[in-house]
Amino acid sequence: MLSIARSELSQILRNRALLVANLIPPVAASAFFIYNRDVFERLGSLGYIAAVIVFTVGAFSLYTTVVTTLAARRQTLFLKRLRSTAVSDQAIMSGLVLPVSAISLLQVGLILGAFATVSDRPDNLPLLIAAIAAAFVMMLALAMATAGVTNSPEHAQITTLPLSLGTIAVVNWVAITGTESLAPLKRLLPGGSATELIVNAWNGGVPLADSLVLLVPTLAWVVVAVVLASKFFRWEPRR
Secondary structure, three states: OHHHHHHHHHHHHHOHHHHHHHHHHHHHHHHHHHHOHHHHHHHOOHHHHHHHHHHHHHHHHHHHHHHHHHHHHHHOOHHHHHHOOOOOHHHHHHHHHHHHHHHHHHHHHHHHHHHHHHOOOOOOHHHHHHHHHHHHHHHHHHHHHHHOOOOOHHHHHHHOHHHHHHHHHHHHHHHHHOOOOOHHHHHHOOOHHHHHHHHHHHHOOOOHHHHHOOHHHHHHHHHHHHHHHHHHOOOOOOO
């Protein structure tokens, strides 16, 4: 697994188009939100800014990059060759997604660290870490499911748009309007409960038990995505 991960990391670092398209824009967008934090705090809260940062990185640096990577490796028959070795399917997938996952986590950690330095620190750091982990696992699982219906890296630009943009829309809706109304709908949408959890962890003022319950819908999406991935994912090029 580690040898696959090292090889994948070197390919990512050499692929300037991938770096520019998927990894740099989330950093730029996050910098914009942090620079204009007073405006966005009045619109929502500091927790809103944190949630947008987490899901901007999750949707583009993680989700879109994983879908593009898996589609590219399938198209070049790299997945098929790996599967003919003694390495298990789980180890192959873990090795392929580990570099992107590590880069995305590093991104969000550094960006949120900078945000906390120039603003107030999160009220509950362990809860924030749990929320980020749940959100990233969900986006990673959804990426594997989306890769199952993506024919090529070019096709990934289309197949990833609905979920990546839809998730960002959900984050803004939930974080700005809150969950006083339409709470079940907002929490069941992809990213909705994780957004509320991030907001609670950063802003504080919500009992821990009430916040932990919000992990359930996010983990439910993980289960749904894994089921879809197991049904649709292909190791050979799609025709």
